Amino acid sequence: MPNYTGPNVGFAADGQWRVAAGSVSLADMSGGDAILSPPSNSIRVNGAGTLKVDYAAKTAAGTLITDTMTLAANTQVFVAVTKIYQTGTTATGITVFW
Numbered sequence: 001m002p003n004y005t006g007p008n009v010g011f012a013a014d015g016q017w018r019v020a021a022g023s024v025s026l027a028d029m030s031g032g033d034a035i036l037s038p039p040s041n042s043i044r045v046n047g048a049g050t051l052k053v054d055y056a057a058k059t060a061a062g063t064l065i066t067d068t069m070t071l072a073a074n075t076q077v078f079v080a081v082t083k084i085y086q087t088g089t090t091a092t093g094i095t096v097f098w
Contacts, residue, residue: 034084036096043084044076046093056080 039056048071055065057080069077071091084094 030086033086034096036082036084038098039080039082040096040098041080042076042078042097043081044074044093044095044097045071045091046074046095047091048073048075049090049092050088051077051091051094052085052088053079053081054083054085056082 043051043053045051050068050070052066052068055067058064066085068088071077084096
């Protein structure tokens with residue numbers, strides 16, 4: 001399960017990819033779900049498909065909100081998400097912006 005966190009850019013000693021403010025391409029989701037910390041500001045997809053995510057916001061009861069969006073090619077959505085699921089995501093060329 002890749003974790004995308006700051007403040008460094010590159011692979012940390014624990015083998016996890018660390019990202020500073022900016023963006024990171026998530027084109028290869030074959031490694032599992034992408035955990036985003038801090039939550040994204042927006043997500044762009046180059047190839048049309050579905051994008052299954054957990055939103056940063058929760059319900060009043062504290063329950064995670066999971067959603068599957070269907071997106072056209074070259075679409076950017078302004079959403080705060082903490083997780084992009086490998087299973088349930090068919091969109092390609094995913095870029096996360098912070």
